[in-house]
Amino acid sequence: MASRAKATIFDIAxxxxxxxxxxxxxxxxxxxxxxxxxxxxxxxxxDVGYVYNRGAANLRKxxxxxxxxxxxxxxxxxxxxxxxxxERVFQSAGIVPFIANTAENPVRQEEVLKSLMEQCVAGxxxxxxxxxxxxxxxxxxxxGVPVVFAMxxxxxxxxxxxxxxxxxxxxxxxxxxxxxxxxxxxxxxxxSDLVVYQERLGGFREACEVLxxxxxxxxxxxxxxxxxxxxxxxxTALTMVEPPTAALCFNDAVAFGVMLALxxxxxxxxxxxxxxxxxxxxxAEHYMPAxxxxxxxxxxxxxxxxxxxxxxxxxxxxxAEDHIGAVNLVVRESCGPDxxxxxxxxxxxxAA
Amino acid sequence: MASRAKATIFDIAxxxxxxxxxxxxxxxxxxxxxxxxxxxxxxxxxDVGYVYNRGAANLRKxxxxxxxxxxxxxxxxxxxxxxxxxERVFQSAGIVPFIANTAENPVRQEEVLKSLMEQCVAGxxxxxxxxxxxxxxxxxxxxGVPVVFAMxxxxxxxxxxxxxxxxxxxxxxxxxxxxxxxxxxxxxxxxSDLVVYQERLGGFREACEVLxxxxxxxxxxxxxxxxxxxxxxxxTALTMVEPPTAALCFNDAVAFGVMLALxxxxxxxxxxxxxxxxxxxxxAEHYMPAxxxxxxxxxxxxxxxxxxxxxxxxxxxxxAEDHIGAVNLVVRESCGPDxxxxxxxxxxxxAA
DNA sequence: TTGATTTATTGGAACGTTCCATTTATAGGC
DNA sequence: GCCTATAAATGGAACGTTCCAATAAATCAA
Numbered sequence: 001m002a003s004r005a006k007a008t009i010f011d012i013a014x015x016x017x018x019x020x021x022x023x024x025x026x027x028x029x030x031x032x033x034x035x036x037x038x039x040x041x042x043x044x045x046x047d048v049g050y051v052y053n054r055g056a057a058n059l060r061k062x063x064x065x066x067x068x069x070x071x072x073x074x075x076x077x078x079x080x081x082x083x084x085x086x087e088r089v090f091q092s093a094g095i096v097p098f099i100a101n102t103a104e105n106p107v108r109q110e111e112v113l114k115s116l117m118e119q120c121v122a123g124x125x126x127x128x129x130x131x132x133x134x135x136x137x138x139x140x141x142x143x144g145v146p147v148v149f150a151m152x153x154x155x156x157x158x159x160x161x162x163x164x165x166x167x168x169x170x171x172x173x174x175x176x177x178x179x180x181x182x183x184x185x186x187x188x189x190x191x192s193d194l195v196v197y198q199e200r201l202g203g204f205r206e207a208c209e210v211l212x213x214x215x216x217x218x219x220x221x222x223x224x225x226x227x228x229x230x231x232x233x234x235x236t237a238l239t240m241v242e243p244p245t246a247a248l249c250f251n252d253a254v255a256f257g258v259m260l261a262l263x264x265x266x267x268x269x270x271x272x273x274x275x276x277x278x279x280x281x282x283x284a285e286h287y288m289p290a291x292x293x294x295x296x297x298x299x300x301x302x303x304x305x306x307x308x309x310x311x312x313x314x315x316x317x318x319x320a321e322d323h324i325g326a327v328n329l330v331v332r333e334s335c336g337p338d339x340x341x342x343x344x345x346x347x348x349x350x351a352a
Numbered sequence: 353m354a355s356r357a358k359a360t361i362f363d364i365a366x367x368x369x370x371x372x373x374x375x376x377x378x379x380x381x382x383x384x385x386x387x388x389x390x391x392x393x394x395x396x397x398x399d400v401g402y403v404y405n406r407g408a409a410n411l412r413k414x415x416x417x418x419x420x421x422x423x424x425x426x427x428x429x430x431x432x433x434x435x436x437x438x439e440r441v442f443q444s445a446g447i448v449p450f451i452a453n454t455a456e457n458p459v460r461q462e463e464v465l466k467s468l469m470e471q472c473v474a475g476x477x478x479x480x481x482x483x484x485x486x487x488x489x490x491x492x493x494x495x496g497v498p499v500v501f502a503m504x505x506x507x508x509x510x511x512x513x514x515x516x517x518x519x520x521x522x523x524x525x526x527x528x529x530x531x532x533x534x535x536x537x538x539x540x541x542x543x544s545d546l547v548v549y550q551e552r553l554g555g556f557r558e559a560c561e562v563l564x565x566x567x568x569x570x571x572x573x574x575x576x577x578x579x580x581x582x583x584x585x586x587x588t589a590l591t592m593v594e595p596p597t598a599a600l601c602f603n604d605a606v607a608f609g610v611m612l613a614l615x616x617x618x619x620x621x622x623x624x625x626x627x628x629x630x631x632x633x634x635x636a637e638h639y640m641p642a643x644x645x646x647x648x649x650x651x652x653x654x655x656x657x658x659x660x661x662x663x664x665x666x667x668x669x670x671x672a673e674d675h676i677g678a679v680n681l682v683v684r685e686s687c688g689p690d691x692x693x694x695x696x697x698x699x700x701x702x703a704a
Numbered sequence: 705t706t707g708a709t710t711t712a713t714t715g716g717a718a719c720g721t722t723c724c725a726t727t728t729a730t731a732g733g734c
Numbered sequence: 735g736c737c738t739a740t741a742a743a744t745g746g747a748a749c750g751t752t753c754c755a756a757t758a759a760a761t762c763a764a
Contacts, residue, residue: 006495008720019744024722034742049494054470055407055416056720059749064407066471074451075432075634083426087453091460096467098450099426101439108443115448118406119418119471142401143358227638256638263640282427286579286608288615288640360750371714376752386712408750411719706764714757720749727744733737 007048016044027052058120063145067097067309068116070109070126072152074101076225076253078279078298079127082150085302086125093310095122102129110136117143123309127151130193146312148320150305153195160312160320162305164296166196169327170203173248173276173294176329178211181338182246182274186219188233188258190250197250200278204248219244223254230257238265245338246274252281255291259334274335290332301325359400368396379404410472415497419449419661420468422461422478424504426453428577428605430631430650431479434502437654438477445662447474454481462488469495475661479503482545498664500672502657505547512664512672514657516648518548521679522555525600525628525646528681530563533690534598534626538571540585540610542602549602552630556600571596575606582609590617597690598626604633607643611686626687642684653677 009023016023018041025033026041033041058064069086071079083099090097100116102109109129116124117139123146128136134156140147141159153161177185187204190197201220208218221236223229230249234257237243249255255277259269269275270289277284280295301323308320361375368375370393377385378393385393410416421438423431435451442449452468454461461481468476469491475498480488486508492499493511505513529537539556542549553572560570573588575581582601586609589595601607607629611621621627622641629636632647653675660672 010720020721021723021744021746022742025743028722032742037742049491051491051495052470053411053472053720055410055472056749057722058407059405059411059720059751060722061749068450074426074435075429077427077429077432080427080432083453084455087455091463096452096464098420098452100448100450101435103436103439111443112448118404120405120407139401139403143403227635260638260640283579286612288612362750372751373714373716373753374712377713380752384712389712405750408719409752411721411750412752413719708761708763710759710761712757712759715755717754718752722748724747725745728742730739730741732739734735 007050008053009050011048012041012044012050015048016041063122063313064120065095066116066119066121067095068119068121068124069097069099070102070112070116070124070128071099072102072104072109072127072129074099074103076251077281077283078251078253079151081281081298082127082302082305085299086306087302088299089303089306089310097125097306104129106131106133106136113137113140117145121145122313123147125150125305125309128154130191141318144318146309146318146320148305148308148312150301151196155195158319160308161322162301162308162325163196163323164294164301164325165327166199167203167206169278169294169296169329170200170248171207172203172327172329173278173292174204174207175211176292176331177246177248177274177276177335178207178213180246180274180335182244183213183338184217184219184242184244184246185213186221186233186237186244186247188221188237188247188249189223189225189229189254191222191225200248200250225251226253227257227260230254230259231261232257234258234261244273246276246335248276248278250278252277252279252284252291252293255293255334256283256287259287259289259291270334270336272339274338276329276335280330284330285332287334289334291334292332293330294327295330296327297325359402360405361402363400364393364396364402367400368393415474415665416472417447418468418471418473419447420471420473420476421449421451422454422464422468422476422480423451424454424456424461424479424481426451426455429633429635430603430605431503433633433650434479434654434657437651438658439654440651441655441658441662449477449658456481458483458485458488465489465492469497473497474665475499477502477657477661480506482543493670496670498661498670498672500657500660500664502653503548507547510671512660513674514653514660514677515548515675516646516653516677517679518551519555519558521630521646521648521681522552522600523559524555524679524681525630525644526556526559527563528644528683529598529600529626529628529687530559530565532598532626532687534596535565535690536569536571536594536596536598537565538573538585538589538596538599540573540589540599540601541575541577541581541606543574552600552602575602577603578605579609579612582606582611583613584609586610586613596625598628598687600628600630602630604629604631604636604643604645607645607686608635608639611639611641611643622686622688624691626690628681628687632682636682637684639686641686643686644684645682646679647682648679649677 013020100112149161221233277293280293284291452464501513573585575585629645632645636643
């Protein structure tokens, strides 16, 4: 039974008949302590219902054992997967990562970062919110806290980045659509204030250019990176005089929205309109039709980010190499050939 | 420009030409300080690049301003919604909740709880992992840390619970299916070691009993609470000699799996087999066909849990009232009438 | 002017650890 | 039996805050 006031190492010391220093050493698993003494102390720890006070310990140490994960949108299952990958690594290092959500809000992000700094975090893995100001991470840098960006990056920052090869992923996806005979292509969702967006759109554009799609046949519709955004993008696209026959979506959520909107209009995704997603979240495989998507190995990137973080902490540095993860296109059922060009040799300007 | 070693209130004091106590008071926004002095101090704080050390402060205070959210499955969007609701409330109280994932693993949960206790959390909102041992929260109770359970509860525990009215939700859903003429009903997914499962299954069973469904016409298939679990449940059910024509699923994830499995077998969810979900996650509305589901107002429950938590902290108590949230059935397109009994008056034992 | 009252500010003692420099106990060498 | 070397345990001074009691300065009533 524990006393009302919380026990300290002094209480343990008294109980075990040793000094507080001995207790401290036992707590740290020091080999300097005689085994029998250690046993005695551990029993006392149990008896008094002791809870280690990490805050007090941190006062003497340079930093805590807390690592923060700052995530811009927890409701996107993609980020949950990322978190799961990181947790795997940290768990085996005896660290519990704390996750905080910024809900894509830079002001909120500022608060979250401040709060984490106040806890003396050992390091931070961040997927920055949209519209993050350039100076947002200056304080962290000044304080010498290791930070790595996961999935997203900031335009001018020197903070290391762990991200998939967005350019190549988008290129592969676009090439696949073009290979299926599609000539009027769209890029749906996302917005240009995101570096990721630039990269993905860049890969898409490059594929179009290299593989002979006229710039005038390419339609880019910005929008929310959610199902809702996808629905809106499709609606917009179908009002065009010469609507696209296929779309690469900024991410899977957008793609799901697009497929939904197609069905609502009586069109069959895959057969009547080809759609490719990005990220390959677990649901992609389980969708109807199963979504063709660019797989980025999210959990793997999470693991990688965690490893880089651990290494930075260990070597007391705030710098590390970027890591661009390999991607590959997982072809499923959401994109069939263009019905209009089917069988015919690829014609550059071929309209409906 | 900040010096390499991190600044303390003493550095600020020197810079501003006041005592450390004055700095401390300014930091706490005390009204005892002359406005001009406060301004001077705040400038010094900015100049030296000061970062508040909450760990040191906690040493004097009873607890930190950290609230932990311990969640059993972050990849289930349902819990992300819960988290979002809580965050709304805590944000306005100037608190950043830290989320930790237990991945439905009691051992991991133990580690997470230990780690949070060591940080001297002010309180904990927990959705306990499956298979949590009765004593898992004893240490928390002993330490007098306020804990509330969200969504899930433990069999014998006295910890306050914020959860939806599972029994009634399941009753409503089953009654709806029965009203549509279904006579052979199934309950899919979940497992009996969860109290929530007992509640939902209980409501389902009561509806069957009250509304004249023979016990022999009720099929209960336990399974994982995921898409995969749903797929497995349907496979099992369809191998029966007299398979059900409708199912209430433990949650939406299971329902999505069931719909998927139906499609794979060439059956149309809604028309050929009625399915109802539970939780009404955002995707339910956006599914194809849109899923009829029991809406539990997840974010609202999250807010409620957060409010209860704040009140507990404020009044220094570890007890609070349970809160059972209202539910309602959102009817969409995933459950049509039973084709076999359609038009006929309800017959009790009517087989295919 | 003097003492009482209010307003601003301050020093010092915690808080619960860690870590260094010592001390004490144990064993080994001769 | 004495000195030295090693092993085990210990006391004390940090660490960066808060909070209380005390001081100093300013205001006021008489």
